[in-house]
Amino acid sequence: MPAYKLTYFNGRGTAEIVRLVFAAAGIEYEDVRIEKPEEQWPEFKPKTPMGQVPILEVDGTMLCQSNSIARYVAKVAGLAGKTPLDQARVDMIMDGMEDVGKKGNATHWEKDEEKKAEKKKEYEETFLPQFYTCLNKLVGDSGHFVGNELTLADITFFNTTDLVGRYFKLPSMDQFSGLKKVMDHVTSNPGIAKWLKERPETPF
């Protein structure tokens, strides 16, 4: 098994999905956190493929772009979906959740206070409930988004919801029986349950 080295800042951010997949699969990896970014980041940045983290070092190569890294690790771990169609369904859930995260991010970083309040209201009261209603319909009877087992789709749903929930009011999962089952499956996965207990508390 090749050695895996993940490098990111000391936070969840865009790296957490990768850490969750490693945890679900029980794959060991080096979880490097840039402790002093003001000092260490300017030196490290030019060494990365696109001047960004997270990066994953594997087999002497450096991968960047969090979703690409997550997809790669999920493939290695057998959590990417079994058939090409299953894999496409996993991808589509990931991309949908990316839209949720990006919109939340844009709202969170809006500088104009009045616009921000407006965007926050729209996000919490209209966008999230509508989108989660769509997502709920996409959950199978198995309580997974794709097939009968945990995939990166389930883990991504959990992670994005978890992150968004730190800054915004989430719709109540009680009305979404499918999504509730997905959350349960993810949080009760032994590797993930252990990681959720042990992971460091960080500002983001």
Place this chain on the structure above:
Amino acid sequence: MPTYKLTYFNVRGRGELIRLLFAAGGIPYEDVRIEWDKWPELKSKTPMGQVPTLEVDGQLMICQSMAIARFVAREAGLLGKTSVDQARADMLLDGGMDLGKLFTEMVMEKDASKKAEKKKEFGEKSLPPFLALYEGFAGGNGYFVGDSLTWADIAFFNMMDFITAEYPSALDGYCNLNKVVDNVKTNPGVAKWLKERPVTDH
């Protein structure tokens, strides 16, 4: 062979990469283009209220343009040979999408003077470092990953197709990137599609 039905608006937009991949792979598909007034009734039938969507054998609907593109790239053998190659193709595409987002914001800006400002900024601050970076990623053989065409090359070509419409000389002087564009344009399926595809504003 399964039957494929792609549904999108009558534009290139987020559908074109998928169409290029079907073409490159020589995979037949139904290229459904809906009129704007038909959209409200179709919207609620899609998984996430958006197009493009892909139906396979009349049934399974996949949405999200990149998920569909990746699926078609896989069927066409254009994903990358190993898992690491595939991850590299993914990462290059993701980086391209970051640039594409800035470009789209500029193009969609309604205020004329803000748009002129954004156009200048994109052309001077965002585009050149990206192209310089990607010139380094592209091999001397004109492929981003390995030694044969992958969807990373086709996605780059598609994005530059939009960008050079606003910045015609953007690729001047980039040897490797120009080779990538040539490799894509001379793929027989792509060449045929480029000749035949409907001309649309965007």
